[in-house]
Amino acid sequence: MKIYDITKTINKALKVWPGDKEYERNESSFELKDMTGHSSWITASLHTGTHVDAHWHYDTNGKSIEKHDLKNYIGKCQVIDVTHAKGKHIEISDLKVKITEERVLFKTSDHMDETIWDDDFKGISVELIHFLKDHRVKLIGLDSPSVDIYNVETLSSHQTLYKCDIYNIEGLVLNDVPEGTYELIALPLKIEGADGSPVRAVLLDYDM
Helix, strand or coil, X not given: XXXXXXXXXXXXXXXXXXXXXXXXXXXXEEEECCEEEEEEEEECCCCCCCEEECHHHCCCCCCCHHHCCHHHHEEEEEEEECCCCCCCEECHHHCCCCCCCCEEEEECCCCCCCCCCCCXXXXXXXXXXXXXXXXCCCEEEECCCCCCCCCCCCCHHHHHHHHCCCEEEECCCCCCCCCEEEEEEXXXXXXXXXXXXXXXXXXXXXXX
16 A cells, blocks of 8 residues: 655745734743653634635534534545646546546645745536536535635635535645545544644555
C-alpha cells in the first residue's frame, strides 16, 4: 500500500487567504528530571492550508463542522487531472474520464507553491457541481484555495454545494498524485460551532 500525503505543511511561510488570520505558534517549556518538556499553542484561521468548509461557513442555515457526518470524508475517491483546463472554472467539458466514485478530487495544477499567494486559481463551475450531483458525488476537493474564484461576490459555487448537499476540501496537494482511484481519509477536527477545520488528508493506494 502506498500513502500519498496530500496535505499542506502548516508553518509561518504558508500563505493564507488575504485578510485571514495567519498561522502563529508559541511555545513554553517545563523542566523534567534530566530533560526539558515543551508545550505549544497556535492561532490561525480554521481555513489554513488543507481544510474543509462547514456548510455554516457560507449559509447561516448550514451545519457547523462538528455536526458534519464523517462518512463524507472517508472512502473511495477519484483523482481527476484537469491541468489542461483553460478557463477560470473547471467545466463539464474539461472532464476526460467518467465519474466512478462518490468523492472527486481535482488536480488543477502540476505545482502549487504554498509560500506565494496567487489569486489566479481555478474554481468549480455551478454547472459542473450539478453534473457531479447527478452522478451521486457527495464530496468535491481541489488543490485551489477555494471552489469559487478569487474576489467573487456571490460565492455561487459554495452556495450550490450547500443546495446539492455536497461537501468540499480545499487546498489539497496533488502535484505527485497520478489520476486514478484511491481511498481518502480527511477528517475535520471536532470544533463546536466552527465554520471549518484544517485536515490531515491522505490517499491510500492499495494497488501498489
